[in-house]
Amino acid sequence: MKIQLTIFVAAGLFFSACNKTDVAPVVVPIVTSTQSLTVNFSSTKSFIFFSFKDSAVVANTDSATTKWDIGLRYTTFILNGNASGPGNAGVSMQDGIFSSLNTAPATGYAVDTSRSNLAIKDGSWYDYNTTTHAFIPKAGKVFFFRTADGAHYVKMQLLSVDYLPFVGQVPLSLVYKFQYSYQPNGTKNF
Amino acid sequence: MRKKNLLFFILVLNITAPIFAQQKFFNDTLLGSSDPIVVTANRSERKLSNTAVPTILISKNTINKTGSLRVQDILQEYTGVTVVNSTLGTSLNGYPNPFGQGVQMLGLDPAYTAILLDGEPLVGRNAGILKLGRIATGNIKQIEIVKGPSSSLYGSEAMAGVINILTETPVSEKLSLQLHHASNNTWGSTISYTNKYHKTGIQFFLNRLSSNGYDLNPLLYGKTADSFKDWNGQLKIIQEISNNMQLLVSLRNHDSHQDNNYQILYQNAPAIAKGFTTEAERSAYTQLKWIIAPNTRIYFRTFFDQYTNHSFVNLENTNIRFDETSFNQSVVKPEIQLEKTVPEKSVYVAGIGANLEMINASRYAGKQQLATLYIFTQKEWYLLQKKLTLIAGARLDKRTDFNIHLSPRIAVAYKPNSSWKFTASAGWGFKAPDFRHMYLNFYNAQIGYSLLGNNSLGAELQSLQKQGLLQTGAVITNYRTTIPLLPESSFGWHVGASYHTKKITAQWGVFRNDIKNLIDVYALPFNRSNGLPIYSYKNIGSVYTEGIEMDAKYQINQHWSLSGGYQFLLAKDKQVLAQISNGQLYKRDPITYQTTLVSTQTYFGLANRSMHSANGKFLYENLTTGFDAYFRAIYRGKFGFMDVNGNNIIDDNREMTPGYWLLNLASSKAISKAFRLQIGVEDILNYTNVLQLPNIAGRTFFININYSLQHNSTN
Structure with missing residues (x-):
């Protein structure tokens, strides 16, 4: 039933693109969200897990499930798959403008092959400013993520990474602000 | 002070001959010349008006009129010379900057300008910067600034140019005393004595300077600049051995004591760290000048310079040593130079020498040595009744760790009449990787990052990993083998014109420098276990700098003169430009989060460079009443400071420090034949910027009492 609906929606999209008639705009069932995630500023404390489908933080007790897609702490991203989890998540990092990159790559998804060889290399996505100590996302x-279930795709961009206001000398948390689109129909198109 | 000295025309501008100058700068050559003599541009004496490469001359008289005791304050009043902070130093968030400030010329960092004292290069650069505070102003005869690649004569470091600080040569008996007092409880005292007994000339100089420092941010514990005490001394003896042989011996020392007092984080709690830094410099220079034939002379020189720096802080409550560093660098430099003149036709200069450097520092991996052997040659021809000057020269440098490096230079000057001069010069410059690029092993205890030299990177990473100080999972295999750094090399040219009459002098210049194999800091793809980055050095970049400079001076009447200068500068990274034109460089507005492509128009250029800089000066001088007043305005236009929009380049106004003015005024009056009183105010507008320009103290006042007694030499 769901598949039929998707085909119907896709067909609707197709026709709406071709027909310049007064067809009512079709609601695209893509999850689009801007999230702020508070993450431990520590390379030893626990990861914060996130599910793109549910736009929600996943409890640490579910770390051995495929409920989460990415985990974050400090400036480290882990993906639910291979060395980091039971899932099949992967990532492909592309250069471009978020709104113009509308197709996830067919292949070339990196995975966390080992604890020491993560798919998202530290420093690959930010510049560190020695003056303000800010991690400025490039x-x-x-x-482009393949989710933990291995069947859905997400495109995501980081908007900002800031320290949570803190008392004392050491920041405790980083707030990651990011924007993403989750395609529930399983295609790579956004 | 004798009035004769006051007659000297002040050289506010550098360009052409001052009109009334009569000083005998050198007592053995070019006597009676009405034109000041410079030595840096050609490594032999030339009239300033005849140099074919851009040269600024700052005379003792001008230095005296500013009343300043700091070389960097004097230098920054000249077009195209900017005093900049080490970016590493400004990253300390208002803490005292241990790296100091250096001179940016032609848009190049301080590491690319050779700093010479009496023609010899000083050692002891920290993060590429040689602290100019090591040089006292009290016995400076003149400062010569040569802009543009000068590696053909001076080798490495002279890529942007050369600043040569020349100390006084004994001509006659003269005693000078100075007492200086300024804001921040700054006290200075100077004694200077020169004499010439028959065939022996002697110059003695002693200076003490101390200050309480200043605090630009009362909310932050500690001062922005800590209190210090400096001592400088020099003894120079010139002995005429025979009619054709002269021996010069010069001994110098500099000692400095600076307090350290700041807040740090110790075991996750704030703590006070206190200690001090001592610096010591000893140098010895000997030169034997042998006039073999009337127009042929040979110089035998040896230069030794040793700089040491020892710094520590203890935790205030427990007296536990929190941080301690030591730095010891020395150079021995023997050299032979030959000079052969064919009067009215040509001058030939050639030399051979060696540079033996040693460094032993806590921040470096062990004791390191480098040896360089060099030869240089230059010929200058005078053609068309001396209207045309042609110069061609080259230098070969062979250092132990890289292949022979060739640095040629050519220059031409054309003087169609007494008013106009047209010049063009082009040269190749280079800068050898220095000790810091190769062997630095620095961990910033306050912030927590590491900076490792290229040659010690592999071993140090392995050691960090063993100690568990690297981020879990860091892959260091690619860094185990050292890929040697190449010398940075440049090609630069300058085309200029100057015009001078009795009332007006003006000059224009256009320049460009292309630098490749630039060694820069890069971040490794993994961090320390504390999460902070590890940096090292590699030949990353190619950049260019280009610009226009203009200077003009107008002698309004006998008393008043007015001058001004302006520099337009572009300094850009070629790889960034390529990325922009390939549509590969993006920016993300920090407020709206809109991501767009960067355009060539919005790319401002390399950080820390101002597109516009300018200066203006008014001088009033009355020789009858013995009064003078010297007002200077220095403008530094906006310059890039840090990235805020996610592309690590300067392309947004929010990434820049706004332009600023520094206004300085000094005025002096002769009280009696020997006494002169001077008062002044610096930074009249009280401009400060604690984070980005912690070296600017804000408005300060000073008073100088000068006593000077001079006898004419009888020989």
Whole structure:
């Protein structure tokens, strides 16, 4: 039933693109969201797990499930798959403008092959500023994720990474602000 | 001070001959010349008006009129010379900057300008910067600034140019005393004595300078600049051995004591760290000048310079040593130079020498040595009744760790009449990887990052990993083998014109420098276990700098003169430009989060460079009443400071420090034949910027009492 609906929606899209008639705009069932995730500023404390489908943080007790897609702490991303989890998540990082990159790559998804060889290399997505100690996400980096179930695709870009206001000398948390689209129909098109 | 000295025309501008100058800069050559003599541009004496490469001359008289005791304050009043902070130093968030400030010329960092004292290069650069505070101003005879690649004569470091600080040569008996007092409880005292007994000339100089420092941010514990005490001394003896042989011996020392007092983080709690830094420099220079034939002379020179720096802080409560560093660098430089003149036709200069450097520092991996052997040659021809000057020269440098490096230079000057001069010069410059690029092993205890030299990177990473100080999972295999750094090399040219009459002098110049194999800091793809980055050096980039410079001076009347200068500068990274034109460089607005492509128009250029800089000066001088007043305005246009929009380049106004003015005024009056009183105010507008320009103290006042007694030499 769901598949038929998707075909119907896709067909609707197709026709709406071709027919310049007064057809009502079709609601694309893509999950689009801007999220702020508070993450431990520590390379030893636990990861914060996130599910793109549910736009929600997943409890640490579910770390051995495929409920989460990515995990974050400090400046480290882990993906639910291979060395990091039971899932089949992968990532392909592309350069471009988020709104213009509308197709996830067919192949070339990197995975966390080992604890020491993660798919998202530290420092690949930010520039560290020694003056403000800020981790500034590189502009024009678009992350295409394959989710933990191995069957859905997400495009994501980081908007900002800031320290949570803190008392004392050491920041405790980083707030990752990111924007993403989750395609529930299983295609690579956004 | 004798009035004769005051007659000297002030050289506010560098360009052409001052009109009334009568000083005998050198007592053995070019006597009676009305034109000041410079030595840096050609490594032999020339009239300033005859140099074919851009040369600025700052006379003792001008230095005296500013009343300043700091070389960098004097230098920054000249067009195209900017005093900049080490970017590493400004990253300390208002803490005292241990790296100091250096001179940016032609848009190149301080590491690319050779700093010479009496023609010899000083050692002891920290993060590429040689602290100019090591040189006292009290016995400076003149400062010569040569802009443009000068590696053909001076080798490495002279890529952007050369600043040569020349100390006084004994001509006659003269005693000078100075007492200096300024804001921030700054006290200076100087004694200087020169004499010439028959065939022996002697110059003695001693200076003490101390200050309480200043605090630009009262909310932050500690001062922006800590209190210090400096001592400088020099003894120079010139002995005429025979009619054709002269021996010069010069001994110098500099000692400095600076307090350290700041807040740090110790075991996750704030703590106070206190200690001090001592610096010591000893140098010895001997030169034997042998006039073999009337127009042929040979110089035998040896230069030794040793700089040491020892710094520590203890935790205030427990007296536990929190940080301690030591730095010891020395150079021995023997050299032979030959000079052969064919009067009215040509001058030939050639030399051979060696540079033996040693470094032993806590921040470097062990004791390191480097040896360089060099030869240089230059010929200058005078053609068309001396209207045309042609110069061609080259230098070969062979250092132990890289292949022979060739640095040629050509220059031409054309003087169609007494008013106009047209010049063109082109040269190749280079800068050898220095100790810091190769062997640095620095961990910043306050912030937590590491900076490792290229040659010690592999071993140090392995050691960090063994100690568990690397991020879990860091892959270091690619860094185990050292890929040697190449010398940075440049090609630069300058085309200029100057015009001078009794009332007006003006000059224009256009320049461009292309630099490749630039060694820069890069971040490794993994961090320390504390999460902070590890940096090292590699030949990353190619950049260019280009610009226009203009200077003009107008002598309004006998008393008033007015001058101004302006530099337009572009300094850009070629790889960034390529990325922009390939549509590969993006920016993300930090407010709207809109990501767009960067355009060539919005790319401002390399950080820390101002597109516009300017200066203006008013001088009033009355020789009858013995009064003078010297007002200077220095403008530094906006310059890039840090990235905010996610592309690590300067392309947004929010990434820049706004332009600023520094206004300085000094005025002096002769009280009696020997006494002169001077008062002044610096930074009249009280401009400060604690984060980005912590070296600017804000408005300060000073008073100088000068006593000077001079006898004419009888020989």
